[in-house]
Amino acid sequence: MGPLIVYDIISQNTNLLLAFFIGIGFGFVLEQSGFSSSRKLAGMFYGYDTTVLKVFFTAAITAMLGMLFFSLFGWMDLDMVYVNPTYLTSAIIGGIIMGAGFILGGFCPGTSFCAAAIGKIDGMVFIGGLFIGILIFTEGYPLWESLYYAEFMGSPRINEILGLSQGVFGLFLIFAAFAMFWIGEWAEKKFPREIY
């Protein structure tokens, strides 16, 4: 039963080896989907290319559904899956700063590594920026420590807040994703760009 490492089905070293192979899959799919191109990624915010929306939401609902099925089959214990804790203030402020970084830099951290792997110099420079930004955070930590820990809410799932089961919320999320895909397809027709 999964998660494999939690139930001691695989050793720590096997876990790290699998991390490497999972990473290969991650990088391969990102690059194949065009996430190594900043102009393609930035297209999301001007409507000319909504690949980010399509890939991101399809991936989220696929993984979510997969976990619900695995749980149903008795293959995976969802109580042992890590749910990111919610510190409301830092989730919002961090997200806003990342959003600014996205529109300025044209990448997020994972995609910048894919870009650098195929020779994009802008990707490499972005990665240099990531190191600097993280070093600023770790060195100046006492300055933002109180912000970092503000408004702690535990590790709630969004369906619990709304009083729904995971399955029912998941169904709503799938409907929402399809509505967004429809908007994305519409936007690409409305704001077309031939070459970029």
Next chain:
Amino acid sequence: MQPKYMNPYLGGVLLGLVLLAAFFVSGRGLGASGAIKDTVASGVKTVAPSHYFNAAYYSEYYAMQRERPMNTWLVYQMLGVIVGGFLSGVLAGRMKLKVEHSPKITSRRRLYFALAGGILFGYGSQIGRGCTSGSALSGMAVLSLGGFVTMAAIFGTAFVLAYFFRKNWI
């Protein structure tokens, strides 16, 4: 010619399966910024060990991270990302050393903005406890409230600011 990319919905399903595999194996999702944090911490430990054991952040990090900061799941996963991206680029014939930018701006301007964006994204990813992969995508897959909030803040802000930086992209 538009480079040939995979159908985005197929790409999304495949990425979802990779994410599912990550949860099935490790109980956690994918991530990117965490591996850089591990590398930064490891670098500081090597260059300035006394600072590492005294400064507030690293001592908290050290308490959680055992003795070898580079021996983490995310570091191995990110090494894989580089290999996977490289393999895909080779297969698709996209290997080329270049600065990609809009014809309306210079390479130099593109690189300044890439550096500034990287600094902001790196800093923000630590405030927000994870980036687009670790917090937003993996968080959403497990229906984490924080994951949805971070995702909305990242994309919402980028949409709001898009108008002011349009010259860089369109």
